[in-house]
Amino acid sequence: MKVFFHALSPTLESLSAVSGSHPSSNSSRLAVETRRLTRVYKTRRETTTALHDVDLEVEQGELFGVLGPNGAGKTTLIKILVTLLLPTSGEAFVDSLDVVRDYKRLRNRIAMVSGGEQAGYGVLKVREQLWMFSQFYGMDSKAARRRIDELLDRLGLAEAGNKEITSLSSGMRQKMNLVRGLMTDPRVLFLDEPTVALDVGAARDVRSEVQRWMAEDPTRTVILTTHYMQEADELCDRVAIVNRGRIVAEGAPRTLKASVDEDVIVDLQLDPGTPLLDRLRAIEGVGAASVREEDGVDRFSLLLADDAVLPRVMTTVEGAGRRVSGLVRRQPTLEDAFVKLVGRSMTEEEAG
Amino acid sequence: MGVAVARQLSGYRAAVLLGWAVSSNWTRPILFIAYSLLRPVSMALILAVMYTVITGNAAATRPYLAFLIIGTAFWSFIQEGVSEFANGILEDRGRYHILKYAYIAPLGFPIYLVGRATSKLASAAASVVIVLLVGAFALHLGINPLQIDYPLLVAACLLAFVSVIAFAITFSTMLLAGRDTNGYGDIIAQFLYLFSGAIFPISVLPGPIAWIASLSPLPYWLELCRRAILHARVYQMFPNMSDGEVLLRLVVATAGTVLLGYILFRFTDRRARRLGHIDMEVNW
Numbered sequence: 001m002k003v004f005f006h007a008l009s010p011t012l013e014s015l016s017a018v019s020g021s022h023p024s025s026n027s028s029r030l031a032v033e034t035r036r037l038t039r040v041y042k043t044r045r046e047t048t049t050a051l052h053d054v055d056l057e058v059e060q061g062e063l064f065g066v067l068g069p070n071g072a073g074k075t076t077l078i079k080i081l082v083t084l085l086l087p088t089s090g091e092a093f094v095d096s097l098d099v100v101r102d103y104k105r106l107r108n109r110i111a112m113v114s115g116g117e118q119a120g121y122g123v124l125k126v127r128e129q130l131w132m133f134s135q136f137y138g139m140d141s142k143a144a145r146r147r148i149d150e151l152l153d154r155l156g157l158a159e160a161g162n163k164e165i166t167s168l169s170s171g172m173r174q175k176m177n178l179v180r181g182l183m184t185d186p187r188v189l190f191l192d193e194p195t196v197a198l199d200v201g202a203a204r205d206v207r208s209e210v211q212r213w214m215a216e217d218p219t220r221t222v223i224l225t226t227h228y229m230q231e232a233d234e235l236c237d238r239v240a241i242v243n244r245g246r247i248v249a250e251g252a253p254r255t256l257k258a259s260v261d262e263d264v265i266v267d268l269q270l271d272p273g274t275p276l277l278d279r280l281r282a283i284e285g286v287g288a289a290s291v292r293e294e295d296g297v298d299r300f301s302l303l304l305a306d307d308a309v310l311p312r313v314m315t316t317v318e319g320a321g322r323r324v325s326g327l328v329r330r331q332p333t334l335e336d337a338f339v340k341l342v343g344r345s346m347t348e349e350e351a352g
Numbered sequence: 353m354g355v356a357v358a359r360q361l362s363g364y365r366a367a368v369l370l371g372w373a374v375s376s377n378w379t380r381p382i383l384f385i386a387y388s389l390l391r392p393v394s395m396a397l398i399l400a401v402m403y404t405v406i407t408g409n410a411a412a413t414r415p416y417l418a419f420l421i422i423g424t425a426f427w428s429f430i431q432e433g434v435s436e437f438a439n440g441i442l443e444d445r446g447r448y449h450i451l452k453y454a455y456i457a458p459l460g461f462p463i464y465l466v467g468r469a470t471s472k473l474a475s476a477a478a479s480v481v482i483v484l485l486v487g488a489f490a491l492h493l494g495i496n497p498l499q500i501d502y503p504l505l506v507a508a509c510l511l512a513f514v515s516v517i518a519f520a521i522t523f524s525t526m527l528l529a530g531r532d533t534n535g536y537g538d539i540i541a542q543f544l545y546l547f548s549g550a551i552f553p554i555s556v557l558p559g560p561i562a563w564i565a566s567l568s569p570l571p572y573w574l575e576l577c578r579r580a581i582l583h584a585r586v587y588q589m590f591p592n593m594s595d596g597e598v599l600l601r602l603v604v605a606t607a608g609t610v611l612l613g614y615i616l617f618r619f620t621d622r623r624a625r626r627l628g629h630i631d632m633e634v635n636w
Binding site: 041079082083084085086104107108110112114117118119120121122123124128131132133135136137138141180 | 370455458460464
């Protein structure tokens with residue numbers, strides 16, 4: 001049974017506060033623990049704080065999501081946890097080992113797969129590259145070959161196993177990289193945006209395999225970074241929402257969505273016209289508003305305090321001369337929770 | 353302990369196979385073999401022609417031709433070693449995007465790097481034999497396999513091998529700091545070529561540079577190789593030193609190189625982790 005250390009409540013205040021102190025008595029059961037983890041990048045021109053006092057606890061056996069816009073600090077967190085990058089200050093432990101001091105021992109227990117990159121030796125065949133990595137992890141050669149065949153088969157790559165990596169599609173290459181991460185049976189697997197730039201089918205295969213791999217052994221832990229809200233919602237036991245290097249909320253997706261349960265969530269589709277976002281945000285009772293342009297129309301998402309706010313919204317829209325082409329009231333998503341916590345959508349955050 | 357060593361060896365073997373696959377896959381096997389044979393032969397013949405034009409192939413200068421050819425033959429170890437370590441690490445990061453995965457694997461980064469470069473070092477060993485054969489049969493240098501002092505040759509080469517690897521690992525890890533460091537391995541190899549006593553004695557260098565060169569193991573290694581193969585029939589860089597004295601200097605210089613390499617590697621490795629160089633986006 002998973003034990004969550006933070007008493008989560010659906011209120012915004014408590015969601016923001018849960019990233020605070022952590023009892024250390026249960027640390028032996030933690031797959032990942034960070035304490036005031038901070039990472040600062042300095043160049044001649046600027047100083048950027050990618051992670052700011054991040055406190056995180058992930059239980060063994062959890063599929064834990066780190067959710068946030070591009071540039072939020074997700075990849076930096078993963079890099080520190082897999083011993084690629086040193087923190088500027090603070091501490092981080094994976095499987096109870098310090099990522100700075102015990103990094104050599106830790107490397108036997110972890111694996112990482114990053115999405116959105118063309119990683120792989122093009123001149124090698126798929127099985128050759130996977131076998132090579134199995135040897136870097138000290139696996140028995142025959143056992144490694146069996147495991148590779150099994151995983152390739154499960155991911156629909158059995159025939160591609162004897163192809164050169166250069167001939168693989170992006171989706172196939174990403175699946176191959178997932179096999180690389182899974183085959184060594186790490187105690188903690190780090191997946192950094194594993195489905196980014198994949199087509200729907202390939203992304204679904206990757207997600208299914210991750211779930212199946214987790215189900216095989218309840219002690220396995222996965223840390224998944226993503227900026228796909230739906231992916232986090234579908235896969236993760238718990239999620240930390242990260243923005244500008246800080247954890248702004250943490251909890252089960254259901255709990256996070258519950259933070260916007262009392263709001264009325266409306267999607268408003270408008271034909272192009274006068275900018276409206278700031279005027280909508282200024283309406284009393286509009287908790288948060290975001291907009292994205294899609295297929296030539298503006299799609300607004302509004303969090304309203306109650307139904308009585310909607311007429312005021314419509315009046316403002318009409319006053320701006322904008323034509324409404326669609327209006328839907330819907331269930332809350334993690335994106336809504338993010339908007340409520342941060343005040344802006346992930347797309348707006350990414351735009352800076 | 354035994355299991356751990358066996359695991360390291362299997363990882364090393366995989367890295368060797370990787371290095372071979374990457375370095376030999378750019379063309380068909382027959383062309384690769386032809387290239388591997390012709391490159392050292394043409395290098396030796398070019399030097400021999402230059403020597404002949406300049407000296408008129410006078411008998412008195414024959415010991416210097418032997419100096420030149422043997423130095424050039426063994427130089428390929430350094431050329432291939434230094435450049436392959438550097439090219440391998442940069443290629444894995446910039447071209448294949450795989451360095452970070454190899455870096456965090458339990459095998460150990462230095463072992464991975466050595467394995468990755470081993471096939472090139474092996475082809476360098478083959479090129480040594482080829483150039484020496486050219487020296488023996490085409491240039492009539494008087495090389496007799498039965499008269500070679502093999503213990504001295506092997507001892508010298510082992511020590512040089514250790515120091516070249518120590519230097520190459522450290523140097524290649526340093527290159528991770530840059531975004532445009534492709535080709536630096538070849539540049540530094542050429543730089544070392546001038547200061548190692550491969551084609552001229554280090555005593556002809558300006559005083560301070562000659563002193564710096566004398567701290568390197570390379571001149572002592574090449575001197576011992578020449579003496580082991582041709583004894584007194586080759587021009588000597590250190591005529592006042594016995595074989596034992598040159599060997600001692602090689603041992604001391606190798607120990608210094610390894611110690612310095614270890615310290616610098618620890619520093620550069622940590623710096624690479626601190627500054628995020630291992631998976632840095634680079635211009636490739």
